[in-house]
Amino acid sequence: MAFVSPLGNYETLAATCLIDAGVLSARIKAVEAAKTASIESSGPQTTQEVKKLQLQLFESAQALLQAVTPPEYTLTQGLSASIMDLTAFRYISRWEVAKGVPAEGSVTYKDLATRLKVDESQMKRILRYAMTRQVFIETPTGEVAHTQASLLLLQGGISTLNRYSTNRGFPIASSFNEALEKWGHGSQEPNETAFNIFKGTDLAMFDYYEKNPSYATDFHQVMSFFTKTAPLSHDHIKKAFDWSSLSFSTVVDVGGSLGHCSLAILETNPTVTCIVQDLPQIITKATDPSTSIVPEHLSKRISFQTHSFWDPQPVSADVYFMRMIFHDWPLKYSKKILHALLQGMKPGARLLIMDYVTLPYGKLSLADERRMRIRDLQMAVMHNALERDEGEWRQLFAETDSRLRLVEIRTPPGSALSLIEVVLDAAIETKTEVESVVPESVQEKPQPIGIVSQYMVPQAA
Numbered sequence: 001m002a003f004v005s006p007l008g009n010y011e012t013l014a015a016t017c018l019i020d021a022g023v024l025s026a027r028i029k030a031v032e033a034a035k036t037a038s039i040e041s042s043g044p045q046t047t048q049e050v051k052k053l054q055l056q057l058f059e060s061a062q063a064l065l066q067a068v069t070p071p072e073y074t075l076t077q078g079l080s081a082s083i084m085d086l087t088a089f090r091y092i093s094r095w096e097v098a099k100g101v102p103a104e105g106s107v108t109y110k111d112l113a114t115r116l117k118v119d120e121s122q123m124k125r126i127l128r129y130a131m132t133r134q135v136f137i138e139t140p141t142g143e144v145a146h147t148q149a150s151l152l153l154l155q156g157g158i159s160t161l162n163r164y165s166t167n168r169g170f171p172i173a174s175s176f177n178e179a180l181e182k183w184g185h186g187s188q189e190p191n192e193t194a195f196n197i198f199k200g201t202d203l204a205m206f207d208y209y210e211k212n213p214s215y216a217t218d219f220h221q222v223m224s225f226f227t228k229t230a231p232l233s234h235d236h237i238k239k240a241f242d243w244s245s246l247s248f249s250t251v252v253d254v255g256g257s258l259g260h261c262s263l264a265i266l267e268t269n270p271t272v273t274c275i276v277q278d279l280p281q282i283i284t285k286a287t288d289p290s291t292s293i294v295p296e297h298l299s300k301r302i303s304f305q306t307h308s309f310w311d312p313q314p315v316s317a318d319v320y321f322m323r324m325i326f327h328d329w330p331l332k333y334s335k336k337i338l339h340a341l342l343q344g345m346k347p348g349a350r351l352l353i354m355d356y357v358t359l360p361y362g363k364l365s366l367a368d369e370r371r372m373r374i375r376d377l378q379m380a381v382m383h384n385a386l387e388r389d390e391g392e393w394r395q396l397f398a399e400t401d402s403r404l405r406l407v408e409i410r411t412p413p414g415s416a417l418s419l420i421e422v423v424l425d426a427a428i429e430t431k432t433e434v435e436s437v438v439p440e441s442v443q444e445k446p447q448p449i450g451i452v453s454q455y456m457v458p459q460a461a
């Protein structure tokens, strides 16, 4: 007898949709009424509120849809749809179809095909499929017009992400099985991945990017797009830790890219200085006046240093900040990063890791659960890495060095990332890199319970 997942009964799920729909409609009506009466409706805040309610309804509807989806659908028709979504979006992105359609009004298939220099019949079939996903629409006179979704393809961030997902993400992920066949199951080597099969390279992804900076551009654009989304907003960096408690401290931002996180930290405390470390290509970009993102008023308190986190940490600082670094690396390599960092850390120094902390299966809404699992698999196919739960974070610290004490895990409301605060205790013994067994002293030592409060996940990362 198959296990039927407890998704709740149909009436409850449908009632939730009805309530959410009612609240959303009422809010939209109130906003419209305020506009008609020329009453000041509070602008972006109102738009945000409506979006939030729309998202709530979308999530309730997904839960209902999931409950009523026939079991065979996901494995058959649903799968065919996923394949054709990717095929159509890949075509649309490659031949920049969105740019050929006027933002207002419509265009005939013939004129559009001529504009794009493609075959009209092929294009029409692709677009008619995409229309089933609300991307473009056919007007009553048989012409092509934009929908809200297709218009988004004219925006930098979303079109870059769409191009990256269809051209890179999809072909890379589809090589996952080949990577396992070639290198075996459970490899922890970052150069034995689906990415390596896809590119035919023996370089790990970030090393490949260092050697092929133009190829890396898309990735960095996608990262910068994600950083602007609410769940990865810099505000969470400011709120996750009491930066004002630091006095004339130096923060080393390891793998800090162009320094965007450090800039957020600097804004919280005028006595703090930051050193951003990253690979040579990135530091060149960060310090080149034409690509630097550092505003004049913060330039005296931030510096950049070429440093690979595989090498001993050259700076002895009060605080080390590492955001979205460890999720790119499996246990074996994360331990190596920590060992190299420990070379520069003095007792009492703090390591602030801002990264994902996954929750046990089933603790999140279906939509959030799915987003979390997507990210985890992205790490698997790109790097043989993973998103960690609290136990896996504890394991990483305990297996690296018994002096690394996890103080607390905090998740600011609305943040996809948690702040994991770790202190280097003054202690007796440092484990060597080759040892991987958790020593008895650590097993017996009561660990503080981490606080994983509100947990939200972004669209992807």
Ligand SMILES: C[S@@+](CC[C@H](N)C(=O)[O-])C[C@H]1O[C@@H](n2cnc3c(N)ncnc32)[C@H](O)[C@@H]1O
Pocket: 206, 223, 227, 254, 255, 256, 257, 258, 261, 277, 278, 279, 282, 307, 308, 309, 310, 322, 323, 324, 325, 328
């Ligand atoms: C996922 S990005 C995170 C960037 C930034 N910390 C943030 O939160 O947006 C990973 C960063 O690690 C850097 N990186 C990769 N390998 C590195 C290495 N060996 N040493 C230092 N930085 C490295 C990459 O260049 C990139 O900037």
